[in-house]
Amino acid sequence: MRAVVLHEHGGPEKLIVQSVPDPVPGESEVLVQLEAISINHLDLKIRRGTAGYPIALPRILGLEGAGRVVALGSGVTSVEVGQRVLVLPWKRCGECVWCRSGQENLCARSRILGIHADGCYAELVSAHVEQLLPLPNGIASEQAAAIPTAMGTAWHALHAVARVQPGESVLVMAATSGVGVALVQMAHQAGARVIAAGRDPSKLARLSEFGAETTVSYDDPQWIERVRQLTDGLGVDVVFEQVGGALLPAAVRSLRKQGRLVSYGASGGLSVAFEDWQFVYRNEFRILGATSCTREDVRQVLARVCVGELRAVVESRFPLVEASRAHQLLESRAHFGKVVLVPQ
Numbered sequence: 001m002r003a004v005v006l007h008e009h010g011g012p013e014k015l016i017v018q019s020v021p022d023p024v025p026g027e028s029e030v031l032v033q034l035e036a037i038s039i040n041h042l043d044l045k046i047r048r049g050t051a052g053y054p055i056a057l058p059r060i061l062g063l064e065g066a067g068r069v070v071a072l073g074s075g076v077t078s079v080e081v082g083q084r085v086l087v088l089p090w091k092r093c094g095e096c097v098w099c100r101s102g103q104e105n106l107c108a109r110s111r112i113l114g115i116h117a118d119g120c121y122a123e124l125v126s127a128h129v130e131q132l133l134p135l136p137n138g139i140a141s142e143q144a145a146a147i148p149t150a151m152g153t154a155w156h157a158l159h160a161v162a163r164v165q166p167g168e169s170v171l172v173m174a175a176t177s178g179v180g181v182a183l184v185q186m187a188h189q190a191g192a193r194v195i196a197a198g199r200d201p202s203k204l205a206r207l208s209e210f211g212a213e214t215t216v217s218y219d220d221p222q223w224i225e226r227v228r229q230l231t232d233g234l235g236v237d238v239v240f241e242q243v244g245g246a247l248l249p250a251a252v253r254s255l256r257k258q259g260r261l262v263s264y265g266a267s268g269g270l271s272v273a274f275e276d277w278q279f280v281y282r283n284e285f286r287i288l289g290a291t292s293c294t295r296e297d298v299r300q301v302l303a304r305v306c307v308g309e310l311r312a313v314v315e316s317r318f319p320l321v322e323a324s325r326a327h328q329l330l331e332s333r334a335h336f337g338k339v340v341l342v343p344q
């Protein structure tokens with residue numbers, strides 16, 4: 001099969017298209033012929049060698065995809081050859097306290113495609129049967145592939161962590177990213193007033209069709225003041241933040257007293273410094289973390305995308321062999337929504 005293989009860390013040019021032997025599904029594994037593969041920011045970090053995971057090279061990248069079952073390993077009885085499936089990024093251990101309590105996103109022994117095993121930047125992938133979700137006919141593979149990491153993470157952060165309530169005000173930072181667009185839609189559907197924040201005015205303007213009531217740009221030095229004005233001078237109930245660095249303390253200043261900040265990433269810098277921590281405890285702010293999502297989170301999103309309640313936004317697609325161009329696009333941040341690869 002053709003695959004995109006990383007032999008050494010570095011820039012997009014390190015993604016090498018080559019022929020490799022077809023994977024052979026082992027016990028409890030399923031061979032899936034991929035029709036669409038989602039690209040994630042984690043892929044860029046894996047490529048650069050900054051993901052924080054020990055990765056044995058060479059490695060085929062790719063956390064997730066959608067396609068059709070073409071072969072079964074021994075012991076697989078829950079899926080059939082020919083069935084359309086969504087391939088989730090992780091096989092969780094199933095035994096730890098988190099897995100047994102339905103919070104398997106916190107499992108420390110997750111085995112992740114594209115990190116611990118060869119992933120989805122290929123024509124075929126072999127995945128554990130527990131990583132598969134059956135796909136109804138009503139959803140295209142491109143849309144399905146875009147769901148787990150971006151929309152699953154958004155669903156988990158919004159419903160399991162922030163527990164956004166109708167009538168609350170929500171600020172979504174980096175709102176034009178894959179997770180950001182999903183958060184805007186989901187917060188709006190949960191009955192919240194949504195303020196979308198970002199940098200590119202033309203991309204921000206598009207968020208009204210996803211439910212954003214108004215937008216603010218970080219390039220406006222008065223953006224925090226604007227958020228306060230939009231919320232009767234009080235600040236927002238909830239802010240979703242994924243940039244980290246200097247932007248996270250600024251996001252905290254947009255909260256009302258007892259407001260919740262949900263941090264689910266730090267793409268702009270892992271080191272965060274608060275000039276004035278008093279400001280945090282005197283206002284009883286709640287600083288919450290959110291990471292990954294559960295299989296049930298993905299199932300909830302998939303059901304809503306299938307009936308048209310939520311949109312999986314895929315506007316950039318590249319042939320599999322142009323994976324390096326797709327990485328360049330994601331790095332340039334010129335995209336809107338998700339970027340996918342399509343094997344031809």
Ligand SMILES: [Zn+2]
Nearest residue numbers: 093096099107
């Ligand atoms: Zn576990």
